[in-house]
Amino acid sequence: MTAQRREQQAGDGTIGKAVTVLDLVAGFERPVRFNELREGSDYPKATLYRLLQTLTNQGLLAFDPERQTYAPGLRLMRLAHAAWEQASLAPVARPHLARLAVQAGETVHLAQLDAGQVLYVDKRVPSRPIEMFSQAGKVGPAHCTGVGKAMLAFLDAVALDRAVALQSFYRFTPHTLTDAESLRAELAEIRKRGYAFDREEHEPGIICVAMPILSARDRVIGALSVTSVTARKTLDELETMVPLLREAAGRISKDTEAWRFPDQGQARDKGESNV
The missing domain is CATH 3.30.450.40 (GAF domain)
Incomplete structure (x- = not known):
């Protein structure tokens, strides 16, 4: 990621951070554990955890309690499908x-x-x-x-x-x-x-x-x-x-x-x- 892109995301506040986390999860192309996300994220542990919780609560991410992994959620898939068809x-x-x-x-x-x-x-x-x-x-x-x-x-x-x-x-x-x-x-x-x-x-x-x-x-x-x-x-x-x-x-x-x-x-x- 370029410095300019990081500056743009920093200026987007919480929404920008949440989108960055969604990109991070999607980039693994498989269910991913918290520690793996920590290694690939610039956010503090507490901030990353809070963002993951919010995204999970909103259905944009899905959390598997048995495997302790995160993956794109059904709500995100519905939004993606709508965007795919319309844009x-x-x-x-x-x-x-x-x-x-x-x-x-x-x-x-x-x-x-x-x-x-x-x-x-x-x-x-x-x-x-x-x-x-x-x-x-x-x-x-x-x-x-x-x-x-x-x-x-x-x-x-x-x-x-x-x-x-x-x-x-x-x-x-x-x-x-x-x-x-x-x-x-x-x-x-x-x-x-x-x-x-x-x-x-x-x-x-x-x-x-x-x-x-x-x-x-x-x-x-x-x-x-x-x-x-x-x-x-x-x-x-x-x-x-x-x-x-x-x-x-x-x-x-x-x-x-x-x-x-x-x-x-x-x-x-x-x-x-x-x-």
Whole structure:
């Protein structure tokens, strides 16, 4: 987590702390004990315990007294499902994603930006699946993924500055871009070209070509990618999928016009940015 992000959460008071704890619990992807949460939290023991109790009382977390573990609660799941259906691209993009996966014969991802990071909202796997990090609901880095860079490249200047400031620039592989200057240079090329690549920047052996999904007003609302492995495809071969990606992105964008989909990463009103 960047210093800027920590400062933002500190300014959000109790609600910000509670959301941080929810993120922490969800990040384990399994029921988790208090001591494990303590190791991953910056909060004092008493503060963390109080937050966990409140979240459990509200049904946002579930506590198993036998195993002494915490997990996401049913109320949180209901809220997540409602958000998924109302604010996610997944429902409107579903048929286009399925068609693209069949046409490409490779794994297809659908993603959106969330606080400068990539939120994978859907995934279609062909007959030859690939073992990789991305799954629907997971959050990944934007600076070293095809979908992340595709979205960053088409943000306005203010939104881009905020998103870049939120990047960790962690080096996942020898190919990862690890500073803002290198990232901005690549984003400029992506904007000219119209699409992005992942050149084994997040995971060794994993490559992709990605296309932004833009609204009728050219606001970033998501991104699509076709992903493969270097043992099966080259970047040049993946680049031949660009017309299919462009067509699918255009169809999704058109369908969102009648759905009042919330634009991402751009100002709704003058001076307000939504990254």
